[in-house]
Amino acid sequence: MSDGDVLGNGAAAVEDEDTILSVQGLTKHFSQSDGMLSGLWDEPPVRAVEDVSFDVKRGETLGLVGESGCGKSTLARTILRLVDPTDGAVYFNGDNLAELSGSDLRECRRDMQMIFQDPQSSLDPRMKVGPIVEEPMKAHGLYEGEREERARELLEKVGLDPHHYNRYPHQFSGGQRQRINLARALSVNPDFIVCDEPVSALDVSIQAQVLNTMQELQDEFGLTYLFIAHDLSVIRHISDRVAVMYLGQMVELAETEELFEHPKHPYTEALLDSIPVPDPRATGTRSVLEGDVPSPIEPPSGCRFRTRCPKLIQPDEFSMSDDEWAAVREFARAVKRRTFEAADGQSVRAQFFPDGTPSGSAGSTVETAIEEIADDEWDAASERLVSTFADASICATEKPSYAVEPTVGDGEHFAACHLHREDIEAPAPADD
Numbered sequence: 546m547s548d549g550d551v552l553g554n555g556a557a558a559v560e561d562e563d564t565i566l567s568v569q570g571l572t573k574h575f576s577q578s579d580g581m582l583s584g585l586w587d588e589p590p591v592r593a594v595e596d597v598s599f600d601v602k603r604g605e606t607l608g609l610v611g612e613s614g615c616g617k618s619t620l621a622r623t624i625l626r627l628v629d630p631t632d633g634a635v636y637f638n639g640d641n642l643a644e645l646s647g648s649d650l651r652e653c654r655r656d657m658q659m660i661f662q663d664p665q666s667s668l669d670p671r672m673k674v675g676p677i678v679e680e681p682m683k684a685h686g687l688y689e690g691e692r693e694e695r696a697r698e699l700l701e702k703v704g705l706d707p708h709h710y711n712r713y714p715h716q717f718s719g720g721q722r723q724r725i726n727l728a729r730a731l732s733v734n735p736d737f738i739v740c741d742e743p744v745s746a747l748d749v750s751i752q753a754q755v756l757n758t759m760q761e762l763q764d765e766f767g768l769t770y771l772f773i774a775h776d777l778s779v780i781r782h783i784s785d786r787v788a789v790m791y792l793g794q795m796v797e798l799a800e801t802e803e804l805f806e807h808p809k810h811p812y813t814e815a816l817l818d819s820i821p822v823p824d825p826r827a828t829g830t831r832s833v834l835e836g837d838v839p840s841p842i843e844p845p846s847g848c849r850f851r852t853r854c855p856k857l858i859q860p861d862e863f864s865m866s867d868d869e870w871a872a873v874r875e876f877a878r879a880v881k882r883r884t885f886e887a888a889d890g891q892s893v894r895a896q897f898f899p900d901g902t903p904s905g906s907a908g909s910t911v912e913t914a915i916e917e918i919a920d921d922e923w924d925a926a927s928e929r930l931v932s933t934f935a936d937a938s939i940c941a942t943e944k945p946s947y948a949v950e951p952t953v954g955d956g957e958h959f960a961a962c963h964l965h966r967e968d969i970e971a972p973a974p975a976d977d
């Protein structure tokens with residue numbers, strides 16, 4: 546594949562007829578304080594979405610997955626310009642949304658609809674269902690004189706009884722309310738629907754039914770979906786391709802089978818490993834991820850996942866064996882968190898380096914840190930280990946962006962991980 550395809554490099558992607566949406570270097574920062582006092586202090590912003598680029602192909606479902614707080618909703622809202630981007634551009638059907646105004650912008654807004662997680666709160670409880678479905682048609686001045694007929698038709702299409710036109714939202718179940726939302730979104734005949742966790746609030750038994758209806762409607766109306774969910778089984782069921790986000794950035798994007806069967810980013814691997822196993826003896830979800838998600842106010846440099854990554858790459862200047870490098874990292878982590886008692890050097894060595902400390906300058910650094918711990922100078926030891934090993938890794942010094950060879954299929958596979966340094970480096974838009 547060509548370097549720019551996954552990341553959507555400007556005009557080529559925008560002019561591509563198969564591309565309905567092209568997101569380029571999209572960035573959204575929030576100020577930490579709202580209202581009158583905002584901006585008085587020079588507080589660093591919340592970097593909710595940073596430098597995200599991808600294309601959505603006409604007629605596909607692109608799944609967007611990631612843990613809570615990784616920026617999925619902010620990305621969706623920024624794409625639809627419900628919030629203004631800090632940087633970057635969104636092209637819809639080839640038009641830069643930032644440059645549209647007047648009737649062009651209205652038309653574009655009509656073509657891009659959104660449905661939300663909570664079907665209850667997004668429906669006005671005082672309005673009957675029919676008028677709810679007709680509302681967007683009215684707002685856009687469409688289908689005058691045939692709105693009621695169209696609303697009834699759409700209710701039927703989404704699997705509801707058209708005779709329920711005069712009922713109120715509270716008279717419907719959660720799944721039915723989400724179907725009402727679908728009918729409303731469809732009323733203005735959009736091309737593209739952003740679905741933000743549309744089935745997360747529903748019972749599992751209902752989820753599959755609503756997803757199936759969404760797929761039928763997609764085929765019938767030629768819709769394109771950007772489908773956001775944190776539930777990997779939902780994403781796998783509905784998506785043609787899947788994009789994975791971590792801490793405001795895109796870390797992997799590939800066709801669904803490729804991503805689930807052959808993930809190429811350690812974060813995706815960890816997410817997949819934490820899917821609950823259908824084993825009656827298993828106790829809940831297991832997670833191989835260490836530590837907490839860092840703050841989006843001061844995210845790690847380079848690869849944002851590196852502080853939790855089990856595959857952090859050792860700095861080029863060292864040539865430790867895998868076992869030595871694993872021991873050094875475990876030691877550095879334990880020192881940072883002070884998970885063991887300060888003791889003489891020999892017992893620290895016995896605990897972390899039973900086969901001996903590494904040779905060369907890596908070993909000298911470890912030995913100095915062991916001495917510092919024996920002198921109860923934990924902070925100095927931790928700083929030494931972090932600056933020598935973690936901060937000097939390519940994972941900390943360079944932002945990764947690679948186009949990797951897919952294992953199955955011939956689709957594009959983007960992985961933001963330096964383990965793929967041998968693959969083609971895909972040009973990402975510049976950091977801010």
Ligand SMILES: Nc1ncnc2c1ncn2[C@@H]1O[C@H](COP(=O)(O)OP(=O)(O)OP(=O)(O)O)[C@@H](O)[C@H]1O
Pocket residue numbers: 575576577591592593611612613614615616617618619620775841
């Ligand atoms: N208006 C805002 N002001 C400040 N920070 C915000 C605002 N909206 C979102 N954030 C922050 O931006 C980050 C991304 O939030 P976002 O809601 O987009 O994540 P998400 O992946 O959609 O999470 P969830 O699945 O829980 O909805 C979070 O750290 C959040 O606290």
